[in-house]
Amino acid sequence: MLTLGINYSQMHDSSACIVRDGELLFAVAEERISRLKHDAGFPQLAIRACLDFAKAKASELDEVCFGWPAPGALFRHDLKCYVTGGMRATRANLLNSTRYYASMRHQQGGAKVFARLFGAVKARMRYVDHHLAHAISAYAYSGFDDACVVVMDGRGAWEATSIWRGHDGRLDHVLTIPFPDSVGLFYSEFTEFLGFQPNSDEWKVMGLAPYGQPGLDLRRFIDVETTPYRVRSQTVSSNGLPFAAMTAAFGPQREPESEISSRHKNLAYSVQEACEMAMMNVVKLAVEKTGSRNLCLAGGVALNSKANGKIAASGVIDKIFVQPAASDDGVALGAAMAPYLDKGGRLPNKEMRHAYLGPSFGDEAIESALRTYKIRHNRVSDPAAAAAEFLSGGKILGWFQGRMEFGPRALGSRSILADPRDPEMNAKVNNAVKFREWWRPFAPSFKRDAAAEYLESATDSPFMILTAQVRPEKRAVIPSVTHVDGSARPQTVEKEINPLYWRLIDEFGKRTGVPVIMNTSFNLRGEAIVHTPTDAIRTFFSSGMDALVIGSFVVEKG
Numbered sequence: 016m017l018t019l020g021i022n023y024s025q026m027h028d029s030s031a032c033i034v035r036d037g038e039l040l041f042a043v044a045e046e047r048i049s050r051l052k053h054d055a056g057f058p059q060l061a062i063r064a065c066l067d068f069a070k071a072k073a074s075e076l077d078e079v080c081f082g083w084p085a086p087g088a089l090f091r092h093d094l095k096c097y098v099t100g101g102m103r104a105t106r107a108n109l110l111n112s113t114r115y116y117a118s119m120r121h122q123q124g125g126a127k128v129f130a131r132l133f134g135a136v137k138a139r140m141r142y143v144d145h146h147l148a149h150a151i152s153a154y155a156y157s158g159f160d161d162a163c164v165v166v167m168d169g170r171g172a173w174e175a176t177s178i179w180r181g182h183d184g185r186l187d188h189v190l191t192i193p194f195p196d197s198v199g200l201f202y203s204e205f206t207e208f209l210g211f212q213p214n215s216d217e218w219k220v221m222g223l224a225p226y227g228q229p230g231l232d233l234r235r236f237i238d239v240e241t242t243p244y245r246v247r248s249q250t251v252s253s254n255g256l257p258f259a260a261m262t263a264a265f266g267p268q269r270e271p272e273s274e275i276s277s278r279h280k281n282l283a284y285s286v287q288e289a290c291e292m293a294m295m296n297v298v299k300l301a302v303e304k305t306g307s308r309n310l311c312l313a314g315g316v317a318l319n320s321k322a323n324g325k326i327a328a329s330g331v332i333d334k335i336f337v338q339p340a341a342s343d344d345g346v347a348l349g350a351a352m353a354p355y356l357d358k359g360g361r362l363p364n365k366e367m368r369h370a371y372l373g374p375s376f377g378d379e380a381i382e383s384a385l386r387t388y389k390i391r392h393n394r395v396s397d398p399a400a401a402a403a404e405f406l407s408g409g410k411i412l413g414w415f416q417g418r419m420e421f422g423p424r425a426l427g428s429r430s431i432l433a434d435p436r437d438p439e440m441n442a443k444v445n446n447a448v449k450f451r452e453w454w455r456p457f458a459p460s461f462k463r464d465a466a467a468e469y470l471e472s473a474t475d476s477p478f479m480i481l482t483a484q485v486r487p488e489k490r491a492v493i494p495s496v497t498h499v500d501g502s503a504r505p506q507t508v509e510k511e512i513n514p515l516y517w518r519l520i521d522e523f524g525k526r527t528g529v530p531v532i533m534n535t536s537f538n539l540r541g542e543a544i545v546h547t548p549t550d551a552i553r554t555f556f557s558s559g560m561d562a563l564v565i566g567s568f569v570v571e572k573g
């Protein structure tokens with residue numbers, strides 16, 4: 016069976032993946048190919064890339080699976096919210112809901128666009144409930160037979176949070192908390208109030224939080240004492256109106272790009288703390304309801320690595336798997352597996368150990384690009400050793416190798432790398448390369464076998480989706496990847512999974528005694544992570560990177 020999974024909602028992060036006989040072959044977000052960050056358009060380039068990788072024609076597909084229910088479900092829930100007072104029935108809101116419904120209905124949720132672009136196909140068009148798709152994306156890739164599955168996002172069609180029990184390849188629905196009682200909504204509205212882009216910059220709030228102090232009262236916005244949590248959506252949501260309740264409580268909304276004051280830091284602290292408590296509250300409920308202490312997490316809220324790290328270290332659960340593409344790009348992975356649940360069937364359940372699911376470019380394509388742009392380059396016999404040499408000499412390095420990662424993090428295929436021992440490196444990379452906010456921490460890549468020497472927990476963490484405390488005696492050893500609160504967001508790298516990247520870290524360790532690399536995504540601020548050699552070359556020359564190791568080639572500046 017050949018199935019295509021698609022995320023298309025016109026909201027954010029369109030993506031596609033392809034699965035053959037239960038095996039995930041390939042996955043890519045539309046933004047990487049279109050170069051439009053969080054691209055919400057129909058993922059036609061991603062679908063084309065999936066078919067090319069599988070060497071299949073659209074006509075050979077058996078199922079085309081969207082990670083959203085058929086158009087109408089979301090509209091009906093909106094109407095219900097307007098009637099019950101969950102959302103304000105303003106003219107603008109009603110118009111938005113109606114317009115969205117009309118557009119998705121006209122496109123048959125994307126099926127009509129698919130047929131126009133790829134021709135008539137025999138495949139069944141399947142619409143998978145959004146939270147079910149998220150739940151499958153966590154459970155079916157966890158390797159856990161028995162699991163409690165928690166999905167938390169901004170919204171699905173009607174869902175905001177859901178709990179499932181996974182067992183024997185099946186998923187039983189346990190409970191759903193409907194939108195707008197949504198922790199994702201709570202966090203994204205405060206993200207916007209703090210002057211950042213909602214559904215995109217939540218990371219910035221999380222990074223800012225440790226610089227603040229506790230003490231702000233958020234009970235008008237969220238109640239984290241009750242189980243499950245309650246979000247006061249009428250006070251939280253701007254709903255097209257200015258942030259009246261937030262302004263009354265915390266002063267005016269922050270202007271984007273304006274200075275960050277202690278007021279903003281303290282608010283970030285309290286928002287993050289409330290999110291962590293709400294998540295913990297749901298996880299405890301999920302463990303109680305399902306009787307399982309193996310936790311699977313997905314949904315945009317599960318990108319909150321700080322909260323995930325606290326849950327992992329809490330003792331409430333034994334094991335945790337967070338789908339690395341926890342946001343809506345990942346529903347493609349779940350939707351594509353949904354047909355396996357038909358007729359009492361079971362989901363294939365293979366532990367996802369890496370996210371190298373995207374396109375790759377061989378040396379021939381890379382050299383052709385370098386020649387086209389008349390860029391002086393050298394071929395090296397050992398790119399890992401060459402890279403380690405640059406890094407130990409304090410250089411900031413572009414690293415472009417193998418298949419691109421799926422999900423928001425760069426994990427050693429499309430990465431900017433640097434020496435984590437230099438306390439100034441954070442500022443250097445920020446100023447020269449990322450042009451991003453000073454308070455956002457960079458993350459470390461460890462050899463997995465060396466992680467326990469540096470970290471108190473999360474020593475098996477391949478996806479940078481859990482934070483852990485760096486051991487106190489090691490904080491000064493890797494200062495540029497240790498956050499102000501002593502935490503780090505590690506990637507542990509296994510030799511068997513990514514031998515080239517593992518060897519780079521190993522070679523760096525041989526030269527410096529520290530088998531840890533600072534790893535951030537290969538992109539400039541506000542841009543999608545690089546996809547092609549041309550993207551990499553353009554980004555390299557638009558920034559303060561010193562060298563680029565791309566396939567078997569090295570490019571140096573100056």
Ligand SMILES: [Fe+2]
Binds near residue numbers: 169314315342343
């Ligand atoms: Fe979602």
